[in-house]
Amino acid sequence: MNVAVVGAAGYAGGELLRLLYQHPEVRECVASSRSRGGAPVADAHPALAAISDARFASATPGEIASGRDVVFLCLEHGESSRVAAEVFAAGPRLVVDLAADFRVRDRALYERYYGPHAAAELLPRFCYALADVLGPALRGAGALAVPGCFATAAQLALYPLARAGLDLSPSMFAVTGSSGAGVQPKPATHHPARAHNLFAYSVLGHRHEAEVLQSWREWIGRPDAAARLMTHSGPFVRGIYLSLHGYLPPGRAVSAGGPGTAAATWFREAYVGRPFVRILDAPPELTHAVGTNYALIHAVESEDGAEVQVTVAIDNLVKGAAGQAIQAMNLALGIDEQAGLKGGGMFPC
Ligand SMILES: NC(=O)c1ccc[n+]([C@@H]2O[C@H](COP(=O)([O-])OP(=O)(O)OC[C@H]3O[C@@H](n4cnc5c(N)ncnc54)[C@H](OP(=O)(O)O)[C@@H]3O)[C@@H](O)[C@H]2O)c1
Structure with missing residues (x-):
């Protein structure tokens, strides 16, 4: 080519x-x-x-x-x-x-x-x-x-939930490294401003939310479905780390594997045969994804089946x-x- x-x-x-x-x-x-x-x-x-x-x-x-x-x-x-x-x-x-x-x-x-x-x-x-x-x-x-980079992490967390028919209003807390801001230094991306620091930005309106909402609404089949992306700048160069939290509809988190295993099953089934998604038994660490095309994901529901938490680590540039x-x-x-x-x-x- x-x-x-x-x-x-x-x-x-x-x-x-x-x-x-x-x-x-x-x-x-x-x-x-x-x-x-x-x-x-x-x-x-x-x-x-x-x-x-x-x-x-x-x-x-x-x-x-x-x-x-x-x-x-x-x-x-x-x-x-x-x-x-x-x-x-x-x-x-x-x-x-x-x-x-x-x-x-x-x-x-x-x-x-x-x-x-x-x-x-x-x-x-x-x-x-x-x-x-x-x-x-x-x-x-x-x-x-x-x-987009945040949008990729967010949608990989959302897709299995939609596929399982879980019409939640999820909140996603995500942190990006400085390379997400491009090659031109700006006041908020300059090393002294980023190193040893953490801050929220684009509060209640990060642009990647547009494409996340587009997919989530399409997958859920509800044009007014909500999903919130809370974006932060972190003190590292590469990577995006995202945690999703949602309240589950009653009685949905049931798995043959016992309490706490339903969410992992939704994710394993959604990504079966997909070579670059790895479902882990524990929350991923950012540095384990850096430099790779893999999305590392952990998903678990609370013991009473009322809440779900999903964690995703990716390299923003890969x-x-x-x-x-x-x-x-x-x-x-x-x-x-x-x-x-x-x-x-x-x-x-
Ligand atoms: N950084 C990330 O993590 C990331 C992740 C996903 C998506 N993206 C998207 O990818 C795009 C690039 O992001 P980036 O982080 O690489 O930005 P960047 O570091 O600022 O690079 C943008 C490049 O575009 C070049 N350019 C602009 N207009 C051009 C033209 N007409 N012809 C040729 N070159 C031109 C500039 O180089 P010259 O001035 O030398 O031409 C510059 O090097 C953005 O739209 C961004 O949103 C970035």
């Missing part, structure tokens, strides 16, 4: 390059940057120096897309809306967008969180690519909108961005879902 990564000087783009350079089906991988055209890729991503001496191209997204099988867009919010038409016009087999521009089909829901859409006419071309849930259903898609994008590409093109993604993580890290 001949692929291009547009916006490759950023963190999500760099992670895509790391994985695509080692993908068994990728023959050529071109990286573009507005600001770093002509410079070695390793200037922006020093950890890639050992595996690539490539340089960034400065061509426009349309030019870079020409003649490619797959084009990944890893651009700041709003840029994908601006360049998507020229990328489609270049005729790649598959466009994979990592930004939020094309994730939310419901215009009113999108506008509540993001304001007016700049390219709404292109929304129907995109398939929302929650790879661990949709799996082979992504086969044949021509454009993929990759879920499962929450580049890894899921490649997994979805593999599925869309009908190649091995795990190609290029089989590597384990690092511990300690």
Whole structure:
């Protein structure tokens, strides 16, 4: 395959390059940057120096897309809306967008969180690519909108509950590392502000809630169903750690395995045969997911069956961005879902 990564000087783009350079089906991988055209890729991503001496191209997204099988867009919010038409016009087999521009089909829901859409006419071309849930259903898609990092962790916690018919109003407390905020330093992402610190942000309205609500309402079959995402900045670089809590409808937590095992059964059944979801017997630790495309999940109900708690750990740049994008590409093109993604993580890290 001949692929291009547009916006490759950023963190999500760099992670895509790391994985695509080692993908068994990728023959050529071109990286573009507005600001770093002509410079070695390793200037922006020093950890890639050992595996690539490539340089960034400065061509426009349309030019870079020409003649490619797959084009990944890893651009700041709003840029994908601006360049998507020229990328489609270049005729790649598959466009994979990592930004939020094309994730939310419901215009009113999108506008509540993001304001007016700049390219709404292109929304129907995109398939929302929650790879661990949709799996082979992504086969044949021509454009993929990759879920956000918080949204991936949240939906992987919610999906088995919806599948079990549990119409809850769940609350999800989630903490992200600083790489979630992109490569440009900002006052709230600067090291002295983040290290040894923890704070809430986007209170009662984080943008990823839009795509979480879209899926939860669709799965539950109730257009006014509620789910709340409470987002926090944590003192680490990579990863998202999310805990979901919900009150269960009476009499629902019944399992042949005895009290406390119903929730684990819902999750094991929902993800049977899904290679990148691991259901654990104890809450996961963040560092065990870092560097991998795995979602580590623990689910348990209280002894009286009245409450459920689900914990999810993912790497925001792999499962929450580049890894899921490649997994979805593999599925869309009908190649091995795990190609290029089989590597384990690092511990300690
Ligand atoms: N970081 C995460 O954990 C994460 C997770 C999931 C999804 N995402 C999404 O992925 C996207 C990228 O995130 P990020 O964290 O990688 O952001 P980032 O570090 O700020 O990188 C964005 C990159 O886009 C490039 N760019 C912007 N316009 C361009 C254009 N017209 N042509 C070529 N390059 C262009 C910029 O590089 P130049 O100025 O050099 O061109 C910059 O390096 C965002 O939409 C984000 O929401 C991020």
